[in-house]
Amino acid sequence: MEITTEIYTGDSKEQLKQLPNNSVDLIVTSPPYADQRKYTYGGIHHDKYVDWFLLISEQLLRVLNPTGTFILNIKEKVVEGERSTYVMELILEMRKQGWLWTEEFIWHKKNCYPGKWPNRFRDAWERLLQFNKNRKFHMYQEEVMVPMGEWVNARLKNLSETDKTRDNSKVGSGFGKNISNWLNRDKAYPTNVLHLATECNNKNHSAAFPEELPEWFIKLFTKENDTVLDPFMGSGTTLSVANRMKRNSIGIDIIPEYCEMVKKQLNLVESYLFEPKEEYETIKPKRRIFVR
Amino acid sequence: MEITTEIYTGDSKEQLKQLPNNSVDLIVTSPPYADQRKYTYGGIHHDKYVDWFLLISEQLLRVLNPTGTFILNIKEKVVEGERSTYVMELILEMRKQGWLWTEEFIWHKKNCYPGKWPNRFRDAWERLLQFNKNRKFHMYQEEVMVPMGEWVNARLKNLSETDKTRDNSKVGSGFGKNISNWLNRDKAYPTNVLHLATECNNKNHSAAFPEELPEWFIKLFTKENDTVLDPFMGSGTTLSVANRMKRNSIGIDIIPEYCEMVKKQLNLVESYLFEPKEEYETIKPKRRIFVR
DNA sequence: GTTCCGCATGAATCGATAG
DNA sequence: ACTATCGATTCATGCGGAA
Numbered sequence: 001m002e003i004t005t006e007i008y009t010g011d012s013k014e015q016l017k018q019l020p021n022n023s024v025d026l027i028v029t030s031p032p033y034a035d036q037r038k039y040t041y042g043g044i045h046h047d048k049y050v051d052w053f054l055l056i057s058e059q060l061l062r063v064l065n066p067t068g069t070f071i072l073n074i075k076e077k078v079v080e081g082e083r084s085t086y087v088m089e090l091i092l093e094m095r096k097q098g099w100l101w102t103e104e105f106i107w108h109k110k111n112c113y114p115g116k117w118p119n120r121f122r123d124a125w126e127r128l129l130q131f132n133k134n135r136k137f138h139m140y141q142e143e144v145m146v147p148m149g150e151w152v153n154a155r156l157k158n159l160s161e162t163d164k165t166r167d168n169s170k171v172g173s174g175f176g177k178n179i180s181n182w183l184n185r186d187k188a189y190p191t192n193v194l195h196l197a198t199e200c201n202n203k204n205h206s207a208a209f210p211e212e213l214p215e216w217f218i219k220l221f222t223k224e225n226d227t228v229l230d231p232f233m234g235s236g237t238t239l240s241v242a243n244r245m246k247r248n249s250i251g252i253d254i255i256p257e258y259c260e261m262v263k264k265q266l267n268l269v270e271s272y273l274f275e276p277k278e279e280y281e282t283i284k285p286k287r288r289i290f291v292r
Numbered sequence: 293m294e295i296t297t298e299i300y301t302g303d304s305k306e307q308l309k310q311l312p313n314n315s316v317d318l319i320v321t322s323p324p325y326a327d328q329r330k331y332t333y334g335g336i337h338h339d340k341y342v343d344w345f346l347l348i349s350e351q352l353l354r355v356l357n358p359t360g361t362f363i364l365n366i367k368e369k370v371v372e373g374e375r376s377t378y379v380m381e382l383i384l385e386m387r388k389q390g391w392l393w394t395e396e397f398i399w400h401k402k403n404c405y406p407g408k409w410p411n412r413f414r415d416a417w418e419r420l421l422q423f424n425k426n427r428k429f430h431m432y433q434e435e436v437m438v439p440m441g442e443w444v445n446a447r448l449k450n451l452s453e454t455d456k457t458r459d460n461s462k463v464g465s466g467f468g469k470n471i472s473n474w475l476n477r478d479k480a481y482p483t484n485v486l487h488l489a490t491e492c493n494n495k496n497h498s499a500a501f502p503e504e505l506p507e508w509f510i511k512l513f514t515k516e517n518d519t520v521l522d523p524f525m526g527s528g529t530t531l532s533v534a535n536r537m538k539r540n541s542i543g544i545d546i547i548p549e550y551c552e553m554v555k556k557q558l559n560l561v562e563s564y565l566f567e568p569k570e571e572y573e574t575i576k577p578k579r580r581i582f583v584r
Numbered sequence: 585g586t587t588c589c590g591c592a593t594g595a596a597t598c599g600a601t602a603g
Numbered sequence: 604a605c606t607a608t609c610g611a612t613t614c615a616t617g618c619g620g621a622a
Contacts, residue, residue, distance in 0.1 A: 121482055139410065192415055370597060414613080
């Protein structure tokens with residue numbers, strides 16, 4: 001089975017209209033953060049950010065498979081000494097739009113940007129907001145298991161009798177233990193805090209997005225031949241990881257140079273296809289499918 | 293100069309009225325979270341939580357010194373498959389009340405609650421929200437600098453093989469790279485991510501609040517003889533740390549047993565004082581000042 | 585005195601079952 | 604239908620007793 005990559009050049013809000021309903025299994029993206037400077041690349045003023053993003057998230061809600069997941073990497077800036085509130089407002093508005101705010105992962109950036117301010121420390125974390133369409137969605141937890149802590153080596157050498165049978169806690173916390181379940185287990189499930197370094201080498205793109213980040217979520221929320229979408233593709237990290245992991249991918253970016261760069265980087269071969277007619281749009285540009 | 297400790301038994305909303313305006317330099321507290329601690333504090337429903345807390349934060353705003361800081365430890369729980377939004381709503385409302393939302397620190401709990409669920413990982417972090425009255429506030433950054441040498445030694449000692457795998461650090465890009473930075477410096481400023489374990493030893497109080505947490509904020513935001521307030525004292529961790537660090541402290545709790553326990557623990561000597569008359573309340577109970 | 589090892593415990597969450 | 608309670612799952616830590 002062939003793995004395809006589609007790249008659209010233009011405004012995400014418009015380009016997304018070309019995608020069919022329920023056709024994407026995972027959306028991972030890091031949109032341009034709100035910025036006080038209005039006219040830089042992607043810099044949307046924080047007052048307008050929520051309205052701007054809601055038009056995009058509306059389309060994302062449409063194209064996402066009901067069992068799929070949307071991961072939004074975002075962090076509020078400091079405005080006049082305060083953390084801006086647009087991320088919180090966005091979450092509240094997206095819920096009204098129909099999204100479920102399932103979870104908030106923390107990306108702990110181990111080597112965050114250096115700097116010093118009189119009343120503030122370095123910002124070493126970002127939000128990874130998980131949104132879903134339904135309470136039931138696909139999650140392949142085993143794919144991202146991590147080695148257990150050291151303690152388990154010592155712990156499992158000798159099992160006492162209470163270890164072997166379930167031993168209920170006395171204080172009514174409803175929590176007991178059954179250590180024997182841990183035999184033959186060398187891995188544990190991770191938590192909702194991710195420890196990753198930021199990418200040091202900038203790839204001609206301002207956003208530093210380590211490959212491990214989309215990789216982790218692609219492993220967790222998709223299987224091979226699923227489709228991954230990044231509506232703010234940038235340098236194409238999400239797409240190249242998806243490609244390597246045998247997932248179909250779709251990228252959108254407003255800057256033609258990035259689109260060209262990503263195509264070149266992925267060694268894509270363009271193939272024109274006959275498109276089935278869909279109701280959601282009568283006239284649409286030809287979809288450009290790339291096959292590696 | 294003597295260090296004093298005051299303990300008030302009762303509802304924070306009411307007890308706080310006894311404190312003068314602008315008299316506290318730091319508030320550090322961990323209130324009962326919504327729907328939690330039903331058997332000790334009664335458990336506030338998440339729909340009522342914001343209104344309930346606003347009456348308290350209104351008083352906190354009054355008693356806090358204009359150069360002081362309020363640190364609020366809180367985390368939303370899952371309700372019907374979604375993260376509850378009451379914390380975000382609380383932040384938005386507190387800003388309307390006059391608070392500045394200056395920063396959000398992350399407390400990464402290394403030993404978080406275990407468990408496995410089909411669509412969710414363990415929750416390993418909590419919010420430490422920083423609020424201020426003014427953009428200018430006291431912050432003694434040097435007090436919490438991390439000594440590089442010690443930290444390097446401790447880190448290297450604990451750097452087991454599983455640590456390396458878990459951190460997914462690649463030689464030369466992540467961990468190794470930072471080592472070269474450490475060579476030329478004695479101390480470094482911390483970031484806004486705190487790595488602490490919860491305390492699971494029983495102190496007759498269910499909250500796992502490690503001493504390092506209030507200690508860090510007391511160092512950062514106060515100096516000796518300043519006053520620290522915890523309106524949800526619980527087992528008194530904040531007070532005992534403040535006492536040890538030569539800060540005056542004030543604790544409030546609705547449960548008499550906790551108040552008695554804290555007094556006993558701190559070996560406090562009660563001394564009745566003549567109170568100056570204040571305008572904000574004509575009749576008020578005698579303040580109980582404890583001196584160690 | 586150290587170091588080692590056994591063990592209870594925790595701001596949790598989901599789904600099934602009971603009222 | 605809707606709420607309340609219950610059982611099942613899980614892992615890192617610090618304490619205390621033992622070696």
